[in-house]
Amino acid sequence: MATKIERPLDLLNASRGKEVLVQLKGDKQYVGTLCAFDIHINVVLDNAKELLDGQVKKSIGITFLRGDTIIFISPASTAAK
Amino acid sequence: MATKIERPLDLLNASRGKEVLVQLKGDKQYVGTLCAFDIHINVVLDNAKELLDGQVKKSIGITFLRGDTIIFISPASTAAK
Amino acid sequence: MATKIERPLDLLNASRGKEVLVQLKGDKQYVGTLCAFDIHINVVLDNAKELLDGQVKKSIGITFLRGDTIIFISPASTAAK
Amino acid sequence: MATKIERPLDLLNASRGKEVLVQLKGDKQYVGTLCAFDIHINVVLDNAKELLDGQVKKSIGITFLRGDTIIFISPASTAAK
Amino acid sequence: MATKIERPLDLLNASRGKEVLVQLKGDKQYVGTLCAFDIHINVVLDNAKELLDGQVKKSIGITFLRGDTIIFISPASTAAK
Amino acid sequence: MATKIERPLDLLNASRGKEVLVQLKGDKQYVGTLCAFDIHINVVLDNAKELLDGQVKKSIGITFLRGDTIIFISPASTAAK
Amino acid sequence: MATKIERPLDLLNASRGKEVLVQLKGDKQYVGTLCAFDIHINVVLDNAKELLDGQVKKSIGITFLRGDTIIFISPASTAAK
Numbered sequence: 001m002a003t004k005i006e007r008p009l010d011l012l013n014a015s016r017g018k019e020v021l022v023q024l025k026g027d028k029q030y031v032g033t034l035c036a037f038d039i040h041i042n043v044v045l046d047n048a049k050e051l052l053d054g055q056v057k058k059s060i061g062i063t064f065l066r067g068d069t070i071i072f073i074s075p076a077s078t079a080a081k
Numbered sequence: 082m083a084t085k086i087e088r089p090l091d092l093l094n095a096s097r098g099k100e101v102l103v104q105l106k107g108d109k110q111y112v113g114t115l116c117a118f119d120i121h122i123n124v125v126l127d128n129a130k131e132l133l134d135g136q137v138k139k140s141i142g143i144t145f146l147r148g149d150t151i152i153f154i155s156p157a158s159t160a161a162k
Numbered sequence: 163m164a165t166k167i168e169r170p171l172d173l174l175n176a177s178r179g180k181e182v183l184v185q186l187k188g189d190k191q192y193v194g195t196l197c198a199f200d201i202h203i204n205v206v207l208d209n210a211k212e213l214l215d216g217q218v219k220k221s222i223g224i225t226f227l228r229g230d231t232i233i234f235i236s237p238a239s240t241a242a243k
Numbered sequence: 244m245a246t247k248i249e250r251p252l253d254l255l256n257a258s259r260g261k262e263v264l265v266q267l268k269g270d271k272q273y274v275g276t277l278c279a280f281d282i283h284i285n286v287v288l289d290n291a292k293e294l295l296d297g298q299v300k301k302s303i304g305i306t307f308l309r310g311d312t313i314i315f316i317s318p319a320s321t322a323a324k
Numbered sequence: 325m326a327t328k329i330e331r332p333l334d335l336l337n338a339s340r341g342k343e344v345l346v347q348l349k350g351d352k353q354y355v356g357t358l359c360a361f362d363i364h365i366n367v368v369l370d371n372a373k374e375l376l377d378g379q380v381k382k383s384i385g386i387t388f389l390r391g392d393t394i395i396f397i398s399p400a401s402t403a404a405k
Numbered sequence: 406m407a408t409k410i411e412r413p414l415d416l417l418n419a420s421r422g423k424e425v426l427v428q429l430k431g432d433k434q435y436v437g438t439l440c441a442f443d444i445h446i447n448v449v450l451d452n453a454k455e456l457l458d459g460q461v462k463k464s465i466g467i468t469f470l471r472g473d474t475i476i477f478i479s480p481a482s483t484a485a486k
Numbered sequence: 487m488a489t490k491i492e493r494p495l496d497l498l499n500a501s502r503g504k505e506v507l508v509q510l511k512g513d514k515q516y517v518g519t520l521c522a523f524d525i526h527i528n529v530v531l532d533n534a535k536e537l538l539d540g541q542v543k544k545s546i547g548i549t550f551l552r553g554d555t556i557i558f559i560s561p562a563s564t565a566a567k
Binding site: 410411412413414415416417426430446472473475476477478479480482 | 510512514516521522523524528529530532534546547548549550551552554555
C-alpha cells in the first residue's frame, strides 16, 4: 500500500470507496464498500454482505455498523491475497 | 442511495422517517420507522417489530433502543434487496 | 403518538407518568410507571413488576433501574398493541 | 411514596437510612440499609445480607457495592409489597 | 460503625489499615489489609489471600486489584459477624 | 531491548516497522508489521496473518485492529525467544 | 514493604524493575519484570512468561499488556511467600 500510515485511522481513510472486510465479535463478517467512519470506529458499508465461513450469507445493502463490536477492518484486496 | 454519506451518522440522518432493520447483540432484530437517534446511537423506532429468523415475533409499538446493544442499522429497503 | 420525537429521550419524556415496558439484557422484563430518567438511561419505575414470558413474576414496588443493563423501553400502551 | 421523584437519584436519596434490595448481575441480591451512594451508583449498605432465592445466605455487615454490577435498587418496603 | 458514611468512598477511607473482604466478578474473593484505593476503586491489599468457598487458597502478598472486576468490599470484621 | 521504556506506549513506538504478535480476547492471534497505533491501542498491522495454535491460519494483508479486543502486543523477535 | 503506599499506583511504582505476577481475566497469568505502567494500568513486562496452573507455558519476551484485561498485579516476591 503506497499510502503512508502514520495513525491507525489513516488506513481507514485510505480505504474509503474501496471494499473492506469487517470482522465482528462473535465471528460475524461483513464485506462492503467503506463509505464513512468516525473516531468510535462506527462505519458505513455500502453493498454490505454478511459472510459465514467466507461464504455470502445475505445482502444487507447500505448499513451502519457500531464500532463497539468490531475486531478488525481490512481492505478486501489485501485480505484476498 | 443518492445522499452523500460523509460520516456514519449521515446514513442514520438520511434514514429518518424510513423503515430500518436494527440488529442487536444476541441475535435479536427489530424493524421499524426510524424516528430519532443520538450520538450514543440510542434510537427510537415507531411501529417496531421484533423479528426471529426473519419472521415477525411480536409488535412492540414505538420504542427506545439503547445504542449500547446495537450491532448494525440498515435501511430496510436496502436490507430487503 | 402525537408528540414529536426529535431526539430519543423525547420518547422517554413523553412517557413520564405512563406505564412502560423495560427490557433488560438477559431477558428480564419490567413494567411500571415511568417516574424519572436521566441521560445514562437510569430510570425509576413505580409499581414495577418483573415479567417472565409476559407473565407477572413478582412486584418490586418503586425501583431504580441502572441504564447500563437496559435494551429497550416501550410505552406499554403501544407495546400492548 | 410521597417524595417527588424528578430524577432517578431522587429515589436513592429518599431511601437513605432505609432498607433497600439491590439486584446484581448474575442473580445475586443484597438487602441492607442504604447509607450512601454516588453518581456511579456505588452504594454502601449497612447490615447487608446476601440473598439466594429470597433467603438470607449470609450476613456481610457494612459493605461497599460497585455500581457497575447493579441492575436495580428498590426500597425494601415496596419490594415486600 | 461509628464513622459517618456520607459517600460510598467514606467506608473505604474508614477501612484503611484494616482487613477487608473483596469480592470479584467470577466468585473469587480476597482478604487483606486495605492500604490504598482510588476513585476507580483500584485497591492495594497487603497480606492478601485468595479464598475459595471461604477457605484460604493461596497467599499473594501485597497486591494491586483493578476496580473494574470488583463487586463489593467489606470490612472483614463486619463480614465475619 | 536497548530502548528505554518509560511508558507502556514506548514499547509500541519502538516496535514500529517491526513484526509484532497481537493476542486478542478469545484466543485469536495475529502477527504482522506494526505500522501505527494510537492511545486507544488501535493498531494497523501490515502483512497480517491470523494464527491458530501458533500456525498461520490465513493471511489478511494490511489490517486495522481495534484496541478494545487486544490483550497483549509483543515484538515477535522477543516472543520467538 | 517499606515503601509507603498512599495510592494504588504507588505499589506499581515501587515495583518498577522488579518481577511481578499479573493475573488476567480468564485465568491467564504472566510473570515478568515491570518496566512501565500508565493510569489505564497498561503495563510493559520484560522477560514475560505465560503461566498455566503456576507452570511456565511459554516465554513471550518483552510485552505490552492492556490494562483492561488485568485483575491483579502482585510483586512476585510477595506472591511467592
